[in-house]
Amino acid sequence: MASEKPILYSYYRSSCSWRVRIALALKGIAYDQVPVNLLKDGGQQFSAEFKALNPMKQVPALKIDGIILSQSLAIIHYLEETRPNPRLLPQDPKKRAQVRMISDHIVSGIQPLQNLSILEQMGEKKMEWAQHYITSGFQALEQILQHTAGRYCVGDEVSMADLCLVPQVFNAERYKVDLAPYPTITKINKALLELEAFKVSHPSRQPDTPTEMRA
Amino acid sequence: MKQVPALKIDGIILSQSLAIIHYLEETRPNPRLLPQDPKKRAQVRMISDHIVSGIQPLQNLSILEQMGEKKMEWAQHYITSGFQALEQILQHTAGRYCVGDEVSMADLCLVPQVFNAERYKVDLAPYPTITKINKALLELEAFKVSHPSRQPDTPTEMRA
Numbered sequence: 001m002a003s004e005k006p007i008l009y010s011y012y013r014s015s016c017s018w019r020v021r022i023a024l025a026l027k028g029i030a031y032d033q034v035p036v037n038l039l040k041d042g043g044q045q046f047s048a049e050f051k052a053l054n055p056m057k058q059v060p061a062l063k064i065d066g067i068i069l070s071q072s073l074a075i076i077h078y079l080e081e082t083r084p085n086p087r088l089l090p091q092d093p094k095k096r097a098q099v100r101m102i103s104d105h106i107v108s109g110i111q112p113l114q115n116l117s118i119l120e121q122m123g124e125k126k127m128e129w130a131q132h133y134i135t136s137g138f139q140a141l142e143q144i145l146q147h148t149a150g151r152y153c154v155g156d157e158v159s160m161a162d163l164c165l166v167p168q169v170f171n172a173e174r175y176k177v178d179l180a181p182y183p184t185i186t187k188i189n190k191a192l193l194e195l196e197a198f199k200v201s202h203p204s205r206q207p208d209t210p211t212e213m214r215a
Numbered sequence: 216m217k218q219v220p221a222l223k224i225d226g227i228i229l230s231q232s233l234a235i236i237h238y239l240e241e242t243r244p245n246p247r248l249l250p251q252d253p254k255k256r257a258q259v260r261m262i263s264d265h266i267v268s269g270i271q272p273l274q275n276l277s278i279l280e281q282m283g284e285k286k287m288e289w290a291q292h293y294i295t296s297g298f299q300a301l302e303q304i305l306q307h308t309a310g311r312y313c314v315g316d317e318v319s320m321a322d323l324c325l326v327p328q329v330f331n332a333e334r335y336k337v338d339l340a341p342y343p344t345i346t347k348i349n350k351a352l353l354e355l356e357a358f359k360v361s362h363p364s365r366q367p368d369t370p371t372e373m374r375a
Contacts, residue, residue: 055299055300055303055304056265056269056300056304057300058269065254067254067257069257069261070261070265071260071261071264071265071268071269072264073260073264074257074260074261074263074264075257077256077257077260078253078254078256078257078260081253081256082253093238093241093242094225094227094238096237096238096241097227097229097234097235097237097238100231100233100234100237100238101229101230101231101234103234104231104232104233104234104267105230105231107264107268108231108267108268108271108272109218109231109272111268112268112269112272112273113272113273113278118273140217
């Protein structure tokens with residue numbers, strides 16, 4: 001019996017969705033994408049249809065191997081454990097811990113504090129709030145990366161931490177955060193954006209990218 | 216990162232609770248905190264991440280300090296929203312604990328979040344699965360000995 005192609009529920013500009021798009025691209029996993037517009041119709045993620053798929057009412061959600069997963073790092077770990085090549089986590093437990101520490105810092109410590117749901121509550125303070133939390137998070141991240149980075153976040157191999165970094169830098173730019181204080185973040189981001197998986201998954205190249213933002 | 220927890224172990228210092236827990240799991244694998252089956256592991260991580268990224272950061276100290284008098288309302292809003300989703304997920308995954316009948320990383324995330332929910336006076340009546348699992352976990356020694364009421368720095372008036 002042929003397996004179905006995985007289906008990714010994604011929004012072009014969702015940084016959490018982008019992380020999973022990068023992982024799928026790096027691992028060469030073909031998939032279908034169903035766009036979920038977080039702004040249109042009051043937010044398509046709140047539709048009864050999508051809620052039945054993912055009770056958390058958030059993207060990304062991945063339908064794969066007969067199950068539906070949400071939470072980008074849970075999805076990426078599942079891909080890593082079932083499609084292990086190329087690897088997204090180093091073999092050494094201490095380096096794996098560094099990869100997870102950096103990933104978690106971004107995914108729990110920065111992104112949730114500047115996601116759509118929160119910023120909508122901030123009204124005119126939106127930009128200031130986003131800048132505050134991204135800046136605070138990047139100050140800590142720059143210091144950590146100075147210890148762990150090689151060409152990429154941890155050493156010279158692309159890892160889950162890099163999948164988290166690039167979308168967060170995109171958000172930083174979107175909220176006009178000055179990146180001059182973060183040379184390591186900037187250098188790693190630049191190196192990653194040269195890789196095909198990071199280009200093909202970019203918000204400017206998705207099925208639901210608005211015309212004016214298309215690459 | 217100027218946050219707790221931080222663990223100094225095996226010559227390194229780690230932060231981020233799930234990164235720490237994964238490291239402990241990979242270097243001290245018994246008893247296990249993640250199931251062997253990849254799909255069940257994914258469910259454990261999904262539940263853990265939902266709490267750790269989707270609920271807790273939105274009601275942690277740093278954010279609530281910015282909310283002033285709206286603090287309680289804000290905390291209740293995000294915990295309620297997160298627990299509504301979590302209750303639905305757990306109805307599919309739970310046995311005695313969050314995923315099946317073995318304690319996992321998801322359970323380690325659940326109990327402290329329920330403690331926070333109680334602290335911010337969130338009504339837990341709509342979440343029977345969460346409540347049942349939390350109760351079962353609080354009977355285990357590890358969850359008792361680690362409880363906030365029994366720590367070296369627990370204020371006298373809150374001591375068990």
